[in-house]
Amino acid sequence: MSDPSPNHPAPAEDAESEPRPGRVRKPIGWSTIIIAVLVAVSAALVWRRDGTDGVLDILTHDLSLFSGILPRVLAGCLLGAFISEILPHEKVSRSLGPKSGLMGLLIGTAFGAILPGGPFTAYPVASALLAVGADFGATIAMVVSWTLIGYGRAVAWEIPIMGTDFTLWRILISLPLPVLAGALGRFVYVRLYPKPLAKDDEN
């Protein structure tokens, strides 16, 4: 499901194991440029409203936030890399691939719900799953499950702020959504990209 990368520098040590589909990393993409422009415009607006002090206030606060997050980002990246290395490719594509059916969506949902950590864990791990043969449907189920019914955010933020009753009730309502989102994703994906090799852009 992930883009094939002919220019991925495969490590020589991988020779004895089966070649692992690499993940494409572009240092600077369009998304990065758009974000940079958005941030620059916002910072300019803050500067016009609050002056240099306002800009520096936000900068120092967010720099300390960033230094606190950085070790967790490292942990997330290592987790993703280890998982993509130790998960057998054909087994993942069997249990989470396009043909895995409802069971694949349920596995993705359960996996997202029990995954510890924040975005710094969930996204690298989801990216690793895509790289080792999970399809869009199962990965969507995992990401949506992590964000909607994962216990991490609920325990750390939602229960203290919104209260236990609302949180539990909201999670109960959200229970079917990851599976439905994964099923819809699969349903649309198959129609949008009938064959993996077909290049019919419909927009």
Place this chain on the structure above:
Amino acid sequence: MSAALLIDILLWGSVIGVGLIAFRRGRPVFVASLREGSMDFINIAPRIALGVIGSGYIAAIIPQEVITGWLGPDSGWLGVASAVVAGAATPGGPVIGFSIGTVALKSGGGVPQVVAYVVAWALFAFQRVILWEIPFMPARFVWFRCAVSVPFPFVAAAIAMVIGKP
């Protein structure tokens, strides 16, 4: 504090756990994945820096009263639709998202609307999508996931309307 500590312990515990499994597959596997993970980290860190530091500025220029105002009380499906837009547009982290939800609940916002708001915020708060999700995942997957997620805040609101209040 203790919740953050617990998350760190779980996180690094998982890293050590899967790292040990990789190590038992042989040193080359372990070293290769260690290098792969470090390269990912080096590639992603600048983008996370841009995101985390930049998000403060984006949050600073979007007034929160605007978003709370959109969550009008007992506004039916129109209210649900504006809750979805408000959820997607809410800047900042979980503290801001859930606080706005609480404020909306306390100031008489409809429960299905607030559920739609929280679910929409969880599914596609634009800041988390562009600052966290896109750096880590293939952009095509991220846009596709957001597109198929659009109906689900409405589904959640519908379920909330059917089963009633907490």
